[in-house]
Amino acid sequence: MYVRPEHDQWSFVEARSRAYDGAIVAAKHLAPYPPGHQSFGKPADRLARAVLAAQRTLVVDPGTPQLSSRAVTRYASAARLRATGGAGVVSLPATPATVVNTVIRDRFVDAVMDDQRLASEVAPPYFEPRSRQDAAHRRNMQMLRRVISVQGVQRPVAFLQVTRARLIAGLVTELARDYAATGVERVYLRVRGGGEQADAAGMRAWLAAVDAFMTLGVELFPDCVGRLGPVLVHAGAAGFSTGTMFFRSAPQALLSRDGGGGGQAVSVESHRGWREVERESAEAAALGPCPMPSCPVGRAADPSLDDLREHRLHTLDRLAREAVVQDTTTLIRSLRASAQPRAGVWADVLAERARRIA
Numbered sequence: 001m002y003v004r005p006e007h008d009q010w011s012f013v014e015a016r017s018r019a020y021d022g023a024i025v026a027a028k029h030l031a032p033y034p035p036g037h038q039s040f041g042k043p044a045d046r047l048a049r050a051v052l053a054a055q056r057t058l059v060v061d062p063g064t065p066q067l068s069s070r071a072v073t074r075y076a077s078a079a080r081l082r083a084t085g086g087a088g089v090v091s092l093p094a095t096p097a098t099v100v101n102t103v104i105r106d107r108f109v110d111a112v113m114d115d116q117r118l119a120s121e122v123a124p125p126y127f128e129p130r131s132r133q134d135a136a137h138r139r140n141m142q143m144l145r146r147v148i149s150v151q152g153v154q155r156p157v158a159f160l161q162v163t164r165a166r167l168i169a170g171l172v173t174e175l176a177r178d179y180a181a182t183g184v185e186r187v188y189l190r191v192r193g194g195g196e197q198a199d200a201a202g203m204r205a206w207l208a209a210v211d212a213f214m215t216l217g218v219e220l221f222p223d224c225v226g227r228l229g230p231v232l233v234h235a236g237a238a239g240f241s242t243g244t245m246f247f248r249s250a251p252q253a254l255l256s257r258d259g260g261g262g263g264q265a266v267s268v269e270s271h272r273g274w275r276e277v278e279r280e281s282a283e284a285a286a287l288g289p290c291p292m293p294s295c296p297v298g299r300a301a302d303p304s305l306d307d308l309r310e311h312r313l314h315t316l317d318r319l320a321r322e323a324v325v326q327d328t329t330t331l332i333r334s335l336r337a338s339a340q341p342r343a344g345v346w347a348d349v350l351a352e353r354a355r356r357i358a
């Protein structure tokens with residue numbers, strides 16, 4: 001399980017490294033701080049260095065779909081995104097049309113690869129495709145081939161971002177063959193507006209995407225999926241990523257404030273599985289000790305926010321480890337036992353799939 005740290009979580013990723021296997025860091029969180037920023041002049045790559053110091057896998061997400069939004073040229077909050085190497089070599093907003101020219105496109109790819117120089121994997125820039133015939137998809141494939149042809153010791157991977165509606169329409173399944181044809185080994189799939197809130201249609205589409213990539217021998221790694229992750233891992237996904245507090249799922253807005261979500265009520269992951277409870281509720285008070293012996297949740301009177309964040313990570317990690325070895329019937333029973341409506345829907349879809357495979 002990989003964590004998606006916020007821009008200033010370097011002490012968390014270093015101190016709580018036992019709770020995750022790797023970290024996906026947004027490239028903008030490693031770009032130089034712009035003048036006027038409270039951290040202006042401080043080392044920009046602290047977050048990546050913290051992941052490496054913790055001896056965890058570092059993945060850097062180029063985050064280039066955000067560059068195609070008009071907002072990128074306007075808002076002060078996008079200043080750090082504009083300061084990435086990739087954003088510096090193209091005119092903004094950058095769209096598939098911006099990189100039709102081979103020389104400009106290759107320069108863009110190389111700059112984005114350089115933004116990932118500390119990572120063990122390397123991904124091309126990417127745009128959000130609308131269809132297989134779309135210019136965005138064609139540019140994505142050209143840029144992926146460029147990465148594969150020039151990459152040195154880093155493992156070539158790709159990020160794919162689609163909307164929930166297009167996932168459900170089958171776009172990811174349709175594109176899988178093109179990705180496999182490039183020789184890429186792993187694809188990180190992020191669905192805008194559809195992570196752990198996945199309903200039955202969303203869940204069916206996620207499972208179809210996992211199946212399509214798995215059949216072609218490409219690892220599919222769901223990105224920003226929170227509690228949906230363990231279920232997808234059971235179905236064959238290579239792993240999954242989650243945020244620690246905010247953005248466990250993909251943010252709705254293309255551009256977020258640098259500080260992350262904010263304003264959301266703090267909740268506690270129930271270690272009985274598949275749901276979270278309000279922090280101040282009687283239910284939270286009655287949770288009992290977490291199965292992880294060193295965890296203060298259910299033991300100490302007032303666990304810190306970082307304790308709750310770490311508890312979220314190790315709970316999802318434990319659910320994923322259980323889900324890998326469980327047979328589908330046991331997993332379905334565990335989802336239904338949580339009495340959480342979404343988990344019940346996922347159980348129904350898993351049961352449907354099990355009947356089809358049998």
Ligand SMILES: [Zn+2]
Pocket residue numbers: 290291292295296297310311312314315
């Ligand atoms: Zn815990």
